[in-house]
Amino acid sequence: MDELATKLFDIQAVKFGSFTLKGGQVSPIYFDFRLIISYPAILEKVAGLLWKKCAYNANVDLICGVPYTALPIATLISVTNRVPMLLRRKEAKDYGTKKLIEGDFRPGMNCIIVEDVVTTGTSVLETAVELRKLGILVTHAIVLLDRRQGGKENLAKHGIELSAVFHVEEIMASLEKQSKVDHKVAEEVMDFIRGHQQSIVSRNPRLHESLEERRSSSKHPIATRLFELMMAKKSNLCVAADLTSLDEVIKLAESIGPKIVVLKIHVDILEDFSLAKMKQLRKVAKAHEFLIMEDRKFADIANTVQQQFHGGVYKISEWADLITAHPLAGPEMITHLFGDSSSDSRRTCGCVLILEMSTKNALTSQDYSKEAAKWGLIASDIVAGFVGQSPPDADFSGWIQFTPGVNSASKSGDSKGQQYCSPAEAVLERGADIIIVGRGLIKSSDVVATAENYRSEGWTALTKRITNP
Ligand code: S5P
Numbered sequence: 424m425d426e427l428a429t430k431l432f433d434i435q436a437v438k439f440g441s442f443t444l445k446g447g448q449v450s451p452i453y454f455d456f457r458l459i460i461s462y463p464a465i466l467e468k469v470a471g472l473l474w475k476k477c478a479y480n481a482n483v484d485l486i487c488g489v490p491y492t493a494l495p496i497a498t499l500i501s502v503t504n505r506v507p508m509l510l511r512r513k514e515a516k517d518y519g520t521k522k523l524i525e526g527d528f529r530p531g532m533n534c535i536i537v538e539d540v541v542t543t544g545t546s547v548l549e550t551a552v553e554l555r556k557l558g559i560l561v562t563h564a565i566v567l568l569d570r571r572q573g574g575k576e577n578l579a580k581h582g583i584e585l586s587a588v589f590h591v592e593e594i595m596a597s598l599e600k601q602s603k604v605d606h607k608v609a610e611e612v613m614d615f616i617r618g619h620q621q622s623i624v625s626r627n628p629r630l631h632e633s634l635e636e637r638r639s640s641s642k643h644p645i646a647t648r649l650f651e652l653m654m655a656k657k658s659n660l661c662v663a664a665d666l667t668s669l670d671e672v673i674k675l676a677e678s679i680g681p682k683i684v685v686l687k688i689h690v691d692i693l694e695d696f697s698l699a700k701m702k703q704l705r706k707v708a709k710a711h712e713f714l715i716m717e718d719r720k721f722a723d724i725a726n727t728v729q730q731q732f733h734g735g736v737y738k739i740s741e742w743a744d745l746i747t748a749h750p751l752a753g754p755e756m757i758t759h760l761f762g763d764s765s766s767d768s769r770r771t772c773g774c775v776l777i778l779e780m781s782t783k784n785a786l787t788s789q790d791y792s793k794e795a796a797k798w799g800l801i802a803s804d805i806v807a808g809f810v811g812q813s814p815p816d817a818d819f820s821g822w823i824q825f826t827p828g829v830n831s832a833s834k835s836g837d838s839k840g841q842q843y844c845s846p847a848e849a850v851l852e853r854g855a856d857i858i859i860v861g862r863g864l865i866k867s868s869d870v871v872a873t874a875e876n877y878r879s880e881g882w883t884a885l886t887k888r889i890t891n892p
Pocket residue numbers: 663665718747777779780781782810827828829830837841859860861862863
């Protein structure tokens with residue numbers, strides 16, 4: 424991938440400066456992939472990578488390039504892989520057959536659309552509309568570069584799944600790594616992209632529904648309860664009480680209890696754990712009305728996870744309202760997490776799926792979180808929400824997004840891979856419903872005042888997002 428990014432840069436198919444895009448925005452980066460046809464080796468490489476995405480993602484009966492840049496790319500894919508191609512005209516010719524789609528096909532065939540760059544997805548959609556008029560199925564589009572400016576979401580709304588060979592972030596990271604661009608330019612481009620991710624966020628209906636509406640659509644009793652607590656306490660603050668003493672956790676909970684809706688712990692770092700002390704913490708939770716989340720990040724086969732959840736020393740099922748789980752073992756692990764359908768835990772505990780992690784170079788890719796989110800939706804009686812840094816494709820307004828890596832004092836992270844953003848950024852730009860704050864609060868000299876600051880900042884941002892779509 425680094426090699427291709429460099430080649431595209433060297434032939435000036437990736438340019439830096441100030442460019443006015445079709446939609447009127449001024450972008451610091453521009454992709455001119457028409458140039459690729461002058462470099463057969465690059466064209467061949469690009470076609471190969473696009474085909475890999477295609478073959479991996481869908482049944483392919485036909486392919487169709489979006490005119491014009493993608494036409495030679497689609498042709499090469501067609502010839503190399505013996506997949507018949509269709510040609511879409513930009514204008515219907517005014518003589519002869521007046522067909523907009525040329526080529527041989529039968530209705531019901533599956534056609535993949537090939538494109539070079541996707542910004543809003545409009546060109547892909549125009550091509551899909553013409554193909555669909557003829558009874559051709561269009562469920563997938565492949566693109567060399569996704570600018571991440573809403574195209575994927577727009578296309579998904581029209582039943583088209585977009586797969587990209589790479590995203591703008593990946594090209595920038597690669598070019599910066601190879602000293603093709605300096606850090607300042609890379610930052611400028613990434614700021615531009617982040618700014619546009621905001622507009623993607625604003626297109627997700629979940630983000631602008633009132634908490635009352637979302638409470639009524641939620642399918643899990645714990646999610647319902649959490650929406651109620653948020654509204655009653657005017658708080659979307661979850662504190663990560665990462666202390667090694669349960670006595671200290673209880674003390675902290677007593678002081679900040681009125682400000683928070685969730686207290687998150689890691690039971691396995693506590694040196695003085697006992698079920699009796701846990702009962703005490705539950706009393707504090709009841710008195711101050713917050714939920715207890717055990718951030719156990721279960722990640723094994725269902726049979727093992729069930730034992731970890733119900734048994735051992737910790738007996739998590741006896742005291743946790745929410746637990747976290749990595750979905751990587753598959754959907755069966757999620758559905759069987761709490762035990763069989765008669766298990767009480769299905770009503771008393773909600774699973775929070777870790778769809779994305781906050782750390783640098785995390786392996787929770789878009790494809791991973793997309794697939795896992797789908798499983799979560801199927802298991803809506805088990806899953807109350809998810810941990811993530813952005814709204815998933817398969818989103819649902821009854822789900823609650825928890826976003827960790829929130830720290831007002833540190834922009835740079837913790838030098839061990841953790842990355843931070845502010846409460847406002849987490850809520851407004853990343854789609855957080857609940858912000859998770861750990862060291863930014865527990866290490867402060869006045870935890871109550873700090874909790875109030877985070878509560879107020881987080882809640883103000885959430886209210887703003889709901890009322891100003
Ligand atoms: O991706 C994640 C998921 C989680 S649950 N990144 C995280 O940091 N967490 C948890 O959030 C992590 O285990 C810790 O308890 C908390 C963040 O702590 P902080 O001190 O960095 O704010």
